[in-house]
Amino acid sequence: MAKLGIKDIAAISGVSPATVSRTLRNPDIVSEETRKKVMKAVEEGGYTPSRFGANLRTQKSGNIIVVMPDITNQVNAGIIRAIEREAQKAGYSILLGDTQGLAEREKHYANMAQSGQADGVLLFTFHMPFNLTKNLPAAKQLPPIVNSCESIPIEGISKVMIDNTAGARTAVEHLLSLGHKRIAAVMGPRDTPSTLERLKGYYSALKEAGIEVDEQLVIRGDYGVDSGMGAMEQLLKLRRRPTAVFCFSDDMAIGAMSVLQENGFHIPQDISIMGFDDIRYARLMTPALTTIHQPLEEIGKACIELLLEQLDGKTDKPRYVELPFSLVVRQSTGPAPVD
Amino acid sequence: MAKLGIKDIAAISGVSPATVSRTLRNPDIVSEETRKKVMKAVEEGGYTPSRFGANLRTQKSGNIIVVMPDITNQVNAGIIRAIEREAQKAGYSILLGDTQGLAEREKHYANMAQSGQADGVLLFTFHMPFNLTKNLPAAKQLPPIVNSCESIPIEGISKVMIDNTAGARTAVEHLLSLGHKRIAAVMGPRDTPSTLERLKGYYSALKEAGIEVDEQLVIRGDYGVDSGMGAMEQLLKLRRRPTAVFCFSDDMAIGAMSVLQENGFHIPQDISIMGFDDIRYARLMTPALTTIHQPLEEIGKACIELLLEQLDGKTDKPRYVELPFSLVVRQSTGPAPVD
DNA sequence: CTGAAAGCGCTTACAG
DNA sequence: CTGAAAGCGCTTACAG
Structure with missing residues (x-):
């Protein structure tokens, strides 16, 4: 038994294909009697309209x-x-x-x-x-x-x-309010708008607090876990380390945390870590990750x-x-x- | 200027629609001269064949x-x-x-x-x-x-x-090899084949080691983080706690770990945790999660x-x-x- | 409320 | 190698 088309259903129920189409798309404009006849044929035949015809017709x-x-x-x-x-x-x-x-x-x-x-x-x-x-x-x-x-x-x-800029500013202000002065930033890919916006927030919050930015503390990442690990390793090598690190994504923050813990640092006693995104795993880290929630x-x-x-x-x-x-x-x- | 169709391209290049179609789908069966003419019209007109017609025709x-x-x-x-x-x-x-x-x-x-x-x-x-x-x-x-x-x-x-059964067996054997005898299992949803298979592996590994299963140590989860947390809380209330917990998913293992750490337990010194899946975050936990890798x-x-x-x-x-x-x-x- | 007819834009078997 | 023709399966404006 070949697959049924709209013509078959029309023939079975004794109406025109147009009426079958109307019954299916727009039942209200069809009389109840007709509707019943057609639906019976549709159900017994197990008819599913093909999208090919409809798509072509409706574009x-x-x-x-x-x-x-x-x-x-x-x-x-x-x-x-x-x-x-x-x-x-x-x-x-x-x-x-x-x-x-x-x-x-x-x-x-x-x-x-x-x-x-x-x-x-x-x-x-x-x-x-x-x-x-x-x-x-x-x-x-x-x-x-x-x-x-x-x-x-x-x-x-x-x-x-x-508002990525405001988000980043909020993040940095949170760190400032905890007394941090050396706050590092781990960015996303340099050419993404979100990174540029967040960077702006980072700079503006520091500026407002009267803190001069140390460019050594601004590290390029790519939003991925590994780049967060690399960035943290780089930061740990500095003579004057940051006391807080703001990562532009939770993934990078998670990477940074794992590097810190592997090296025996305590979070947040030695270094505070802040993320961005609030992914499912943020609250499950030990310690649970402070972050900016995205809806x-x-x-x-x-x-x-x-x-x-x-x-x-x-x-x-x-x-x-x-x-x-x-x-x-x-x-x-x-x-x-x-x- | 309306969107061009295959007929327009045919007219512009002076061939039939059939030939335009052939040039695009099957260039080899068209003469080089024709191909050039048609491709020129296609490019200049910015013609993209509509899938509607093709889909209907080819089904x-x-x-x-x-x-x-x-x-x-x-x-x-x-x-x-x-x-x-x-x-x-x-x-x-x-x-x-x-x-x-x-x-x-x-x-x-x-x-x-x-x-x-x-x-x-x-x-x-x-x-x-x-x-x-x-x-x-x-x-x-x-x-x-x-x-x-x-x-x-x-x-x-x-x-x-x-092979979920073998995977679970491998997980439990790993725990057995570390000297664990009270090994809990946190299952997935009861009616999923993967859970039943992994449960089978859990039972068979214990049986082979001559360990009687304590049904109190077998907890129902749903593969999600929260159910892992709930399961761990349940296990911590037992008079005789497990020394190792095999979670049927990494998400549940991560949930379990966070509950343990919140309650001051040391992993793995107090309790060992084992997952299943090897998701991206497994290696980033502190401690990094032992698990079964899925390709x-x-x-x-x-x-x-x-x-x-x-x-x-x-x-x-x-x-x-x-x-x-x-x-x-x-x-x-x-x-x-x-x- | 319903039908006949046109047509959406392609592809392909057939004929040359 | 190429063209004319048929047809894929619908929907909808039009007429009644």
């Missing part, structure tokens, strides 16, 4: 592509889970675009909107993978897009962000919300949503040691 | 749906990253199906194959979301499927697994490999691939305390 795929640098990252994984759930509710499926940091793959995924594989794009990378012509506004040339986490420096696209669920929700606005044609206007971070004080930070 | 979506209970789990995230990369190489995209533990969503995702949204299904859940008729072999009624991680008790579908990359690769075999129509025969685990001894396990 919609029902898919949203999420372009992310690395899905194994706890922050990204948390966001994408929320995205998937919310998209699901709205009848959309999520296509996974893990770029693994490659610009070429970024471009590949972005183009899925052009071929109709996806109706909208969620961009968590910091490049703009689309070519823009100067004389047209972005909204006219682009598929529905929402940009999140790493702010792409382009006008006219919707964004969901946290992953809300970020995911907002992304879908803004994208749906565009998909539903409700608006062309880009919207900017800023979500609140929060300081979570745990045990990895404490008063500066007296020397 | 293929080019998508694979991955059905998983929770993508924020490090094990699942690691596997799906490999899956996505390998699928990409073969020209397939990955649709995310996060069931969040709900059977109804599982069914929903599985049905995406039926509607043509996906050409194949990767099942990491332990239910069989498809209805099978007795008189037909599974391969005849099902879309291409590969089952991994949780073994679905059904004949005739391809699987990618590790996530290889699991992902094998899943796509077996699925492609079916998608390419190379075979109907289900294949079973077993991948090797390995014991990773770190600092969270040590000699049993002498009392």
